Amino acid sequence: MQDQYTVILGLQDYMTVIFSAIGLIILTRMMIQMDRSIGRMATIGAILIVLGGLLKASGKLIIAATGTEISWMYHGLFPLIAPGFTIFAWSLYQVRRMLREQPPLKRPWIVPAIVIGLFVVFSAFIGQAGGPWRVPLILLASIGNIGMLIMLILAAWGRKMWTTGALFLTTMLVVLLMSQMANMTFDTIAVVWFEQISQTIAQALFALGAWQYSQAIETSYIRRMVVSPAAF
Numbered sequence: 001m002q003d004q005y006t007v008i009l010g011l012q013d014y015m016t017v018i019f020s021a022i023g024l025i026i027l028t029r030m031m032i033q034m035d036r037s038i039g040r041m042a043t044i045g046a047i048l049i050v051l052g053g054l055l056k057a058s059g060k061l062i063i064a065a066t067g068t069e070i071s072w073m074y075h076g077l078f079p080l081i082a083p084g085f086t087i088f089a090w091s092l093y094q095v096r097r098m099l100r101e102q103p104p105l106k107r108p109w110i111v112p113a114i115v116i117g118l119f120v121v122f123s124a125f126i127g128q129a130g131g132p133w134r135v136p137l138i139l140l141a142s143i144g145n146i147g148m149l150i151m152l153i154l155a156a157w158g159r160k161m162w163t164t165g166a167l168f169l170t171t172m173l174v175v176l177l178m179s180q181m182a183n184m185t186f187d188t189i190a191v192v193w194f195e196q197i198s199q200t201i202a203q204a205l206f207a208l209g210a211w212q213y214s215q216a217i218e219t220s221y222i223r224r225m226v227v228s229p230a231a232f
Contacts (some may be wrong), residue, residue, distance in 0.1 A: 005189070010061035013196055017053035019203035023210035024049060024088065030214040031095050034221070035104055042091035048084030052077045078137035083116045085144025092151050099155070099221060116140070145175060149206075156213055164216075167209030174202035 024046040032039030059073035127133030149172040156165035
């Protein structure tokens, strides 16, 4: 398959990262406006996710250009996005609390730190035993990603933003489909194109949904908070 992987295909993978980054930046900006400490947490999570995506895309591009696979780039994706999605999803949960007029937790880092630590220890234990050390990190990344999208779906539909919720739902369904396809072996480059384009479209929908949702929050919650901060 490596000899069929073209530079154009490698470059196309960056589009997925770009759209994902746009959506994460939009949501992070919204969270910063609501609470700076939560916003800083979301920023760290978003940076880790984007770095993981860039690492993966760059690894694919190098394979396409040189035919050489750099193992640390291939294996570096999940050690970045697993904590990234966990931190970002937890930040979004804190925002959900604020929107329900509940105060954010005083020590918001404790829960994600414990969860990430447990999965890292589990991953290291499996690796020491010669097993698939990436599996716990893949699981954590999937839980964080799906959890984030579910919260966004519920938040959008809770505000009767049916189209926005549908955008997030479509993104989640594509993520689930791609995770299943990742466990299969395909011999045609057409399937790789299908996977990458599907992921790009999904992240474009995610970015659009993030923009629509953040606009609604800015119009309602944030502006009211500025006008009457004592009420919040």
